[in-house]
Amino acid sequence: xxxxxxxxxxxxxxxxxxxTSQVAKATGPFDYLLAQWQAAGLRLPSALKPVxxxxxxxxxxxxxxxxxxxxxxxxxxxxxxxxxx
Numbered sequence: 787x788x789x790x791x792x793x794x795x796x797x798x799x800x801x802x803x804x805x806t807s808q809v810a811k812a813t814g815p816f817d818y819l820l821a822q823w824q825a826a827g828l829r830l831p832s833a834l835k836p837v838x839x840x841x842x843x844x845x846x847x848x849x850x851x852x853x854x855x856x857x858x859x860x861x862x863x864x865x866x867x868x869x870x871x
Contacts, residue, residue: 788838788865800846803865804837816868820857827851834861836868 789801805828806812809819812833819833820826828851853861865871 788861798842799840800843802839802841803861804835804839805832806835807832809833816864818857818860818864820853821860822854822857826853826857834864836865838865 787800788803789797793801805820807828807830809831812819812835814835816836817833819831820828823830823832826832
């Protein structure tokens with residue numbers, strides 16, 4: 787989830803970014819290979835793809851993992867670049 791508490795004050799859906807275990811395909815300039823995927827609780831090496839989407843929280847069955855602050859900072863940087871912020 788990349789949405790913030792401020793976002794959730796007015797919006798009901800979660801704002802999510804795609805994370806994939808297809809790391810060989812994560813070669814774009816805004817893609818990011820998670821450095822600490824195991825610490826995040828993921829089973830396989832994974833990467834961020836800057837694909838954003840919303841999801842109704844009722845559709846979430848379980849949380850797969852939680853990104854470390856180091857990986858989250860790198861993802862924040864790439865999403866800002868991809869979105870021109």
